[in-house]
Amino acid sequence: MTPYSSPLAARIAGWPRVAAVLAVVAVLSACQPQADPEAERAAQAQAREQAAEAMAAEFDKAIAAENWSLARAHGDILNADYPGSAAAERIAPQYEEAKARAVEHRENQRLTALWTYQSQPFKDGRQVSASIHAREPVDTDGSGAKPVQLIFRDNPEWGRSSYLVLQAGDFDCYGGCKVKLAVDDGEPRRVDASRPRTDEAIAMFIEDEMMLWRTAKAARTIAIEFPVKAGGTRTVVFEVGGLAPENLPAWN
Known part of the structure; x- marks a missing residue:
């Protein structure tokens, strides 16, 4: 039998060579320069600042475009992911402005969406209207709270009018009455109103429609207190600040 003829003997004979290779690898590894922790930290800090600047x-860009919601979103991410960065400190004043403007923008969008505008054919012309629901429904007849609507209407035959519409109950204003009108946080004043004798709608006109229109254009809220047949009065508040007057051009 030749030397190392068995598998076990071959493996035993090869161990010195394997050990020698491992020793060389260990020596070469030891000769490689070790990473500098300070350099690594500096590189990481630089990468962080570059990402923050991006x-x-x-x-x-969002600030330049006056896209306040997008600017706030970018500012939120920057301050959440890279707090204390030079970029975060640089944009801080504008970030505060963007947050305030974004809140204001959302509120304006909400107020604008409260209004509904309609334009439809009527005989030889068109009827146009602007309507809004009260902020909170009210109970006008004991059957539970229901919406109350304020409408400004321009009709080719009947002219301009402003009126409240109920879904249930009725106004106690046949033949005319006084209702209280309060603008924003101001003191209420009494204005003329009337309930037409018709069953087509539960409606009550505010007689000075142009006064009410001008008020709605300038106010944030208007509150109207009116009498009901069920007894007493009810008060509704309309958030009118989002009115787009250009939708009723003849009123301006």
């Missing part, structure tokens, strides 16, 4: 650049 986000700040997007913030700057």
